[in-house]
Amino acid sequence: MKVAYIRTSTKEQNLDRQIHAVKKENVDKIFSEQLSGKDTKREKFQEMMSYVRSGDEVVIASLDRLGRDYSDIKETVRILQERDVRLTVLDAPFLHFNTGNKTLDKAMSDMFISLLGYIAQNEREKILERQKQGIIQAKLRGVYKGRPLKYHAQAKNPKDKLVFLNVSHQLEREIPIRQIARENGISKSTVYEIKKRIEEGVSSHG
Structure with missing residues (x-):
């Protein structure tokens, strides 16, 4: 195959x-x-x-x-x-290679x-370092705000707020990440991101 x-x-x-x-x-x-x-x-x-x-x-x-x-x-x-x-x-x-000698x-x-x-x-690390330096410089200039959060406790969109609250409740009940993602129509990485914010005590935007 x-x-x-x-x-x-x-x-x-x-x-x-x-x-x-x-x-x-x-x-x-x-x-x-x-x-x-x-x-x-x-x-x-x-x-x-x-x-x-x-x-x-x-x-x-x-x-x-x-x-x-x-x-x-x-x-x-x-x-x-x-x-x-x-x-x-x-x-x-x-x-x-095809030298005829397998070893x-x-x-x-x-x-x-x-x-x-x-x-x-090495190239990946260089890219990350350049991104990091760019963010630092943007913060110094006061123009960096980061990517806006979609799902949080104060989301303007009622559906996004509901997804956040539902995910929070399911995480408390220790429901598997894959199941949470499937039932809420979001990716597993989004569930992990919400979980991380909750653990860090940052449940709302800003």
Whole structure:
């Protein structure tokens, strides 16, 4: 089987470019999700990892689609290699060595994957640092207000307020996050964000 895994960090981003790229590889199945790659606790990613078997091939548009953490990328690649699952990275065709020596091919591939994983994480850290510095400068100029909250106790929209109150009540009853998200028509990340604000004692905007 040839399967593809595609991911964007947010639902606002479009999956079309990745879908178009992997379909050119004649994949049999596509696992897709729109979720941060901060760790490997992603539903479709875990489904894909459980699905592949020895002799299969996993196709990804770029190495950072597996995740944004250097150690997570290396661990994922190691697991795939142990299962004898080939990894094809579309924007890094030079990773596919064919010297005739399997041990040498693997060693060279490992070296380049480690390097690319480090570069991906380093670039991510630089972006975060630039964002942090930009926020600091905006705050100093008094122009940074942050992203407005949608669900909170003083929300102008009655529906948004009701969602917040319902989520708060369900969290108190220790209902599973997935169930809360489904019943309120919101994402799990939104439930976690509300939960964090409640725990920090910040239940309303501002």
